[in-house]
Amino acid sequence: MPFSEDHELFRESLKRFVQEEILPHVEEWEEKEETPRSLFEQMGELGFLGAEYPPEYGGGGADFRMSVVLAEELARCRSGGVAFGVIVHTDMSSPWLVHFGTEAQKRRYLPDIILGRKICALAITEPDTGSDMAALSTRAVRDGDDWVLTGAKTFITNGVNGDLYFVAARTRDGGPRRERLSQFLVERDTPGFSVGRKLKKTGMLASDTAELVFDEVRVPGENLLGAEGQGFAQLVSGLQRERLMAAVLCVSAARQALEDCAEYLNQRHAFGRPLSRFQALAHRLADMATEAEAARQLTYHAASLFASGQECTRVVSMAKLYATEMANRVAYHAVQMHGGYGYMREYAVERFARDYRLWPIASGTSEIMREIISRDLLR
Ligand SMILES: Cc1cc2nc3c(=O)[nH]c(=O)nc-3n(C[C@H](O)[C@H](O)[C@H](O)COP(=O)(O)OP(=O)(O)OC[C@H]3O[C@@H](n4cnc5c(N)ncnc54)[C@H](O)[C@@H]3O)c2cc1C
Missing domain, CATH: 2.40.110.10 (Butyryl-CoA Dehydrogenase, subunit A, domain 2)
Incomplete structure (x- = not known):
């Protein structure tokens, strides 16, 4: 998926934000089981929440790729929950207002949504x-x-x-x-x-x-x-964005888990050598990386179709199905490669495995994705 210089600048500032303003607080928020409102307000002030929304309401007027960048970078904050809460606000609820709302509704709600003052x-x-x-x-x-x-x-x-x-x-x-x-x-x-x-x-x-x-x-x-009477049609059209975002989050978090695994395999020793020298583990890592890359390309393909306004339900459903199940296969093996440490709360792969178990369930289950894909094939 081609990203421009603007997308990359946005990515860099998000990366910094995630490092400096989210990562240091993640343990506390996980413990409290909520993300503070102040995070939404901070992200709103910095223009992260309304990148794609029209400038007349305070948005950045950017394209869909900017939202992909947002999800990719948030997925790296080491808490699936923080990323989920923010993306529900930006991509899984408020876009309905932009697409289907009246002028009066947009004027009333969008500026506060974009500034993170009203959580959706x-x-x-x-x-x-x-x-x-x-x-x-x-x-x-x-x-x-x-x-x-x-x-x-x-x-x-x-x-x-x-x-x-x-x-x-x-x-x-x-x-x-x-x-x-x-x-x-x-x-x-x-x-x-x-x-x-x-x-x-x-x-x-x-x-x-x-x-x-x-x-x-x-x-x-x-x-x-x-x-x-238009609710169902609205939901179905909005769900394409929601499912794409689920796929983007899964691909990005899986890539991070792969980086964690590579580091762990190089650093941990058994039988007198690093784990990375055991072909069984190194080849498994290769398989995981191959699946993650396949999911990334399918997700980017679906995102490109979506961004250009083409019919994309089948491909989006495939991306959602494949990327969310891939993340769970990667999570299973990532925990396994970490041995007992993979089962401990202080290791990131443990949270990744718990958090991303959600994605084959939420936003349309894997079974429903298979139903949509097969119905389209058999039509
Ligand atoms: C943490 C979390 C956050 C969520 N956030 C939101 C939210 O913000 N807003 C919201 O509205 N919802 C939210 N959901 C709900 C989520 O989208 C639903 O759980 C999901 O759509 C599945 O619905 P269900 O749980 O009722 O399962 P059911 O629909 O009862 O399904 C149970 C099982 O039957 C299978 N099944 C159902 N129909 C078929 C079929 N036709 N063919 C084959 N198998 C089938 C399902 O795949 C599943 O395996 C959230 C869920 C969770 C767990």
Whole structure:
């Protein structure tokens, strides 16, 4: 994927930011199981959160490659959770506002989103419905000029610390399944809205994950995103970006794990020589690196198609499937190569293995990716 001088300058300043402002705090944030709001504000001030957004709202007006650079560099912060929380804000929720929002909605919310003063979350998944998005049951009923939302969501990233929630709800019972959903912008302090439990997870500890409760939450008509009945189509189009970003994070973090492995194999000795001299391990490292490079090229190919506005659902699904599963194969072997140390919390590969186990599940499971790819092939 060709990156220009501007992309590389952005990369350099992000690298420095990750080194100086994130890495020293990662242990603390993992322990507390959340990333502080101040990180969003700091990143916002430095222009990292709105690189792609239109300048009239405070954004940088850059292209999609800039967002790829953001995800690549954040993935190297040694906490999948920190990267996840930020990318949910920049690439997995707020882009819907740019693409489908009205001028008034953009003016109202985008400047604060870009400055990291309003943290965004995407609320699709419900206790009884995940993959089968069209079956979700949170309901929005029209009442005069308002909509009244009732239901529950779960597994919502940035759910605890969110300010603006992109909420998918059912607005029709009849008609085609894909025309029954709409999306709403729900502000945190809206009466009837509450954050339920903060959920305990296996990994991604620095990203907060919550249940959300909607008890007759009244939102004004102007908080409907786009047209009524368009929610499913909006979500499907936005999910391409989300899945690409998942692939980018996985490729970048896997490359870092490979660097950790190479260093460890050179430094650790057994039977009188460095581990790197055992062909079984060196060849395994070669296989891991080959898979990571294949995933990178497929992801860049999908990202290029996406950036140029071409139909890319099949290739994006392939990139998401392959890169997220590759990261987990790399994680398994990286832990194995580190022996007992690979099972210890102070070693980065241990967290990588826990954190990246999420990605074949979130943003569309591997099974759903295979379903999308095979349906397209068999059509
Ligand atoms: C840490 C974390 C953060 C998350 N963040 C968010 C968020 O911010 N916002 C949000 O809305 N959601 C979020 N999610 C939810 C996530 O996207 C869902 O967990 C995911 O889509 C799967 O849904 P589910 O858990 O209900 O599993 P289910 O849909 O119940 O699936 C269970 C199993 O059945 C398989 N399956 C389902 N349908 C099929 C099929 N047709 N063919 C074959 N197999 C199938 C699945 O692949 C899976 O293996 C998050 C989840 C986690 C764990």
